[in-house]
Amino acid sequence: xxxxxxxxxxxxxxxxxxxxxxxxxxxxxxxxxxxxxxxxxxxxxxxxxxxxxxxxxxxxxxxxxxxxxxxxxxxxxxxxxxxxxxxxxxxxxxxxxxxxxxxxxxxxxxxxxxxxxxxxxxxxxxxxxxxxxxxxxxxxxxxxxxxxxxxxxxxxxxxxxxxxxxxxxxxxxxxxxxxxxxxxxxxxxxxxxxxxxxxxxxxxxxxxxxxxxxxxxxxxxxxxxxxxxxxxxxxxxxxxxxxxxxxxxxxxxxxxxxxxxxxxxxxxxxxxxxxxxxxxxxxxxxxxxxxxxxxxxxxxxxxxxxxxxxxxxxxxxxxxxxxxxxxx
Amino acid sequence: xxxxxxxxxxxxxxxxxxxxxxxxxxxxxxxxxxxxxxxxxxxxxxxxxxxxxxxxxxxxxxxxxxxxxxxxxxxxxxxxxxxxxxxxxxxxxxxxxxxxxxxxxxxxxxxxxxxxxxxxxxxxxxxxxxxxxxxxxxxxxxxxxxxxxxxxxxxxxxxxxxxxxxxxxxxxxxxxxxxxxxxxxxxxxxxxxxxxxxxxxxxxxxxxxxxxxxxxxxxxxxxxxxxxxxxxxxxxxxxxxxxxxxxxxxxxxxxxxxxxxxxxxxxxxxxxxxxxxxxxxxxxxxxxxxxxxxxxxxxxxxxxxxxxxxxxxxxxxxxxxxxxxxxx
Numbered sequence: 001x002x003x004x005x006x007x008x009x010x011x012x013x014x015x016x017x018x019x020x021x022x023x024x025x026x027x028x029x030x031x032x033x034x035x036x037x038x039x040x041x042x043x044x045x046x047x048x049x050x051x052x053x054x055x056x057x058x059x060x061x062x063x064x065x066x067x068x069x070x071x072x073x074x075x076x077x078x079x080x081x082x083x084x085x086x087x088x089x090x091x092x093x094x095x096x097x098x099x100x101x102x103x104x105x106x107x108x109x110x111x112x113x114x115x116x117x118x119x120x121x122x123x124x125x126x127x128x129x130x131x132x133x134x135x136x137x138x139x140x141x142x143x144x145x146x147x148x149x150x151x152x153x154x155x156x157x158x159x160x161x162x163x164x165x166x167x168x169x170x171x172x173x174x175x176x177x178x179x180x181x182x183x184x185x186x187x188x189x190x191x192x193x194x195x196x197x198x199x200x201x202x203x204x205x206x207x208x209x210x211x212x213x214x215x216x217x218x219x220x221x222x223x224x225x226x227x228x229x230x231x232x233x234x235x236x237x238x239x240x241x242x243x244x245x246x247x248x249x250x251x252x253x254x255x256x257x258x259x260x261x262x263x264x265x266x267x268x269x270x271x272x273x274x275x276x277x278x279x280x281x282x283x284x285x286x287x288x289x290x291x292x293x294x295x296x297x298x299x300x301x302x303x304x305x306x307x308x309x310x311x312x313x314x315x316x317x318x319x320x321x322x323x324x325x326x327x328x
Numbered sequence: 329x330x331x332x333x334x335x336x337x338x339x340x341x342x343x344x345x346x347x348x349x350x351x352x353x354x355x356x357x358x359x360x361x362x363x364x365x366x367x368x369x370x371x372x373x374x375x376x377x378x379x380x381x382x383x384x385x386x387x388x389x390x391x392x393x394x395x396x397x398x399x400x401x402x403x404x405x406x407x408x409x410x411x412x413x414x415x416x417x418x419x420x421x422x423x424x425x426x427x428x429x430x431x432x433x434x435x436x437x438x439x440x441x442x443x444x445x446x447x448x449x450x451x452x453x454x455x456x457x458x459x460x461x462x463x464x465x466x467x468x469x470x471x472x473x474x475x476x477x478x479x480x481x482x483x484x485x486x487x488x489x490x491x492x493x494x495x496x497x498x499x500x501x502x503x504x505x506x507x508x509x510x511x512x513x514x515x516x517x518x519x520x521x522x523x524x525x526x527x528x529x530x531x532x533x534x535x536x537x538x539x540x541x542x543x544x545x546x547x548x549x550x551x552x553x554x555x556x557x558x559x560x561x562x563x564x565x566x567x568x569x570x571x572x573x574x575x576x577x578x579x580x581x582x583x584x585x586x587x588x589x590x591x592x593x594x595x596x597x598x599x600x601x602x603x604x605x606x607x608x609x610x611x612x613x614x615x616x617x618x619x620x621x622x623x624x625x626x627x628x629x630x631x632x633x634x635x636x637x638x639x640x641x642x643x644x645x646x647x648x649x650x651x652x653x654x655x656x
Contacts (some may be wrong), residue, residue, distance in 0.1 A: 092497050101569060102649075110465070209638050222644075230635070245573070248570075303558075308558050312553060315554065319552075319553060
C-alpha cells in the first residue's frame with residue numbers, strides 16, 4: 001500500500017492501521033471486516049433504503065445520501081410516515097436548512113407551509129421505547145441483563161458483545177445492524193434506539209408532539225445521547241454522510257441558515273424500491289449477529305494492531321460503527 | 329427570540345433549548361452558563377493560545393482556528409515543541425492535508441521534506457500519562473478514587489462532578505478547562521488527557537516515535553477515545569472548529585487529499601502572545617473548578633429544560649464541552 005508505506009517511511013503523519021492492507025500480526029478491525037465470509041453480510045432491502053439526492057455542489061458533483069431505516073420493532077409509526085412522504089415525493093424541492101457544528105444537519109420544508117400528505121400517523125411518545133420482544137436476540141444467545149455495571153465492557157455473552165452503556169445502569173448492544181440500549185432492570189424490558197454519529201432522527205415541536213417524520217436530521221458530531229428517548233431515531237446514514245457533515249455551518253440560532261441562498265436544495269427523496277431497478281443503490285451491512293461482528297467489536301475495544309500501544313479495554317457503543325459495503 | 333418562537337408555533341423543526349433565551353422553569357445548561365458570575369470565567373493566557381490562519385475560502389471569507397494548549401502537567405514536551413515551531417513560523421506555507429469523516433482533520437508539511445527547527449525535544453511514550461500531582465484538585469476537594477464503577481454517573485464529589493469513564497475502571501473529570509481520565513487503582517496515580525470533539529493531538533509514526541508536534545490533527549467526529557494514551561493530546565480548538573470540520577473529505581487512504589489542489593493552505597500559525605496586541609484573539613473558559621461548571625455539567629447529564637421528557641441520568645464526559653466565550 002504505497003500511501004501508507006510512504007507515511008511510515010517519513011514519519012510525519014498519523015498512521016491509522018484500520019485501512020492498512022498488509023497483514024498485521026494481530027488483525028485490525030478493518031482486516032476482520034475484510035475477512036468476513038459473504039454469509040456474514042446482509043443485503044439491505046430496497047424498501048429500507050431512503051435515497052436523498054441533493055443538488056450538485058458548486059463543482060457540479062452529485063451528492064447522494066443513503067439512509068437505512070430501522071427494522072421492527074423500532075420507531076414503526078414514524079417509519080411508516082417516512083415511506084408515505086417519500087411515495088408522495090413530498091421532500092422534492094425542500095432543502096437542508098440547518099447545520100449546527102458537532103450536532104446535527106437538518107432538512108425539510110423551510111417555508112413550514114407545505115401541506116403534508118394525507119394519512120400520516122400521529123405517534124405517541126411511548127413510541128420512543130419498545131417492549132423487548134421474546135426471542136429478540138438470536139436463538140440460544142440470551143443477551144439482556146447479563147452485563148453488570150461492574151463488568152469491564154464489552155462483555156462477551158454467548159458469542160455476543162454486550163456494551164455497558166453510559167451511565168452504567170443500562171446495557172447496550174446491536175440488533176439487525178443498529179445499536180440500541182435497554183434498561184438494566186429485571187422489572188422492565190424496554191429497549192430504545194440511540195443517537196450515534198450518522199443516526200437519523202425526527203425533528204419535533206415541544207411535548208407532546210413527536211414529529212411526523214417530515215423534518216429529519218442526521219447526527220454529524222459526537223453522539224447526542226441526551227436526545228435518546230426524547231426524539232425518535234428512525235435510521236442511519238449508510239452512504240454519503242460527508243455531504244451533510246461537510247456543509248457550511250449555519251450562523252443563525254441553532255445553526256439554521258440565515259440566508260435562503262445558503263439552503264441546500266433537495267432534488268428528491270425516494271425509497272430505493274421506488275427507483276428504476278437500474279438506478280437502485282445497493283448496500284450490505286455486516287450482520288451484527290455474526291461472529292465476524294463480535295470479533296470486529298472486540299478489536300475496536302482493544303486495539304492491538306501495530307499502531308497501538310495501549311488497548312483501551314472497552315469502547316463506547318457509538319465508537320463501534322456497523323460496517324457497510326456496496327452490495328451486488 | 330423570533331426564530332425559536334417561529335419554530336415552536338409551526339412545529340416543523342427540532343427545537344433545542346440550549347440556546348433558548350426565554351427563562352425556562354428549570355435552567356438549561358446554556359442558561360446556567362449565561363448566569364455564571366464573571367469570577368467563574370478565566371482568561372486564557374496569550375502564551376496558551378495557538379492561532380492558525382488558513383487561506384480565505386472560495387468566497388474570500390477569513391478562516392481562523394484558535395487552539396488552547398493544555399496546562400501543566402499534561403503533554404509538556406510536545407507543547408514546548410509546538411511553541412518552538414510557532415516561534416520559527418514553521419507552519420507558514422504548510423497545509424491541511426487530510427480530512428477523514430467522523431475522525432480527524434490533520435495539518436502539517438505535505439511534502440514531508442521541510443526541515444524542522446533546531447531544539448525540538450524527543451518525547452518518550454511515558455509522556456502520554458502523567459503522575460497525578462499532590463494538590464492536583466482544588467484544595468479541600470479531593471477528587472480521585474471516589475467515583476466507584478457501581479455509582480451512577482456523574483457523581484458529585486465535594487462540589488465537583490466526577491464522571492465514570494468508559495469502560496468503567498477509570499474515572500473522568502476536568503482540570504483547568506480540560507477533560508482527563510485517571511485509573512481507578514489506588515496503587516497507580518496516573519492521569520491522562522482524552523480525545524473529545526475538538527481535541528488537538530500530535531500525529532506520529534509507529535512506536536516508539538511519539539511525534540514532534542509538527543504534524544497536528546483535530547478530532548472532528550465522535551470522540552476517538554481509542555487514541556487516548558496512544559497519541560499525545562496537546563489542546564483543543566476553542567474557536568473556528570467549523571473551518572476544519574466542514575472541509576471536503578479527502579478521497580485518498582485515511583482521508584488524505586489525493587490532489588495537491590485540494591489541500592488548504594495555512595498562512596500562519598502563531599502564539600497569540602507573538603501577535604501585535606491589537607490583533608490578539610482573547611478567550612475565556614468557564615472554570616471547571618467552579619460551581620457554575622458543576623451545575624452546567626449536572627444539567628447536561630440531566631436535561632430538564634422544557635424540550636426534554638426523559639433526563640438521561642448521566643453523560644459521556646465528551647458530551648460536556650467546556651464553555652468558552654470571547655474575552656475582553
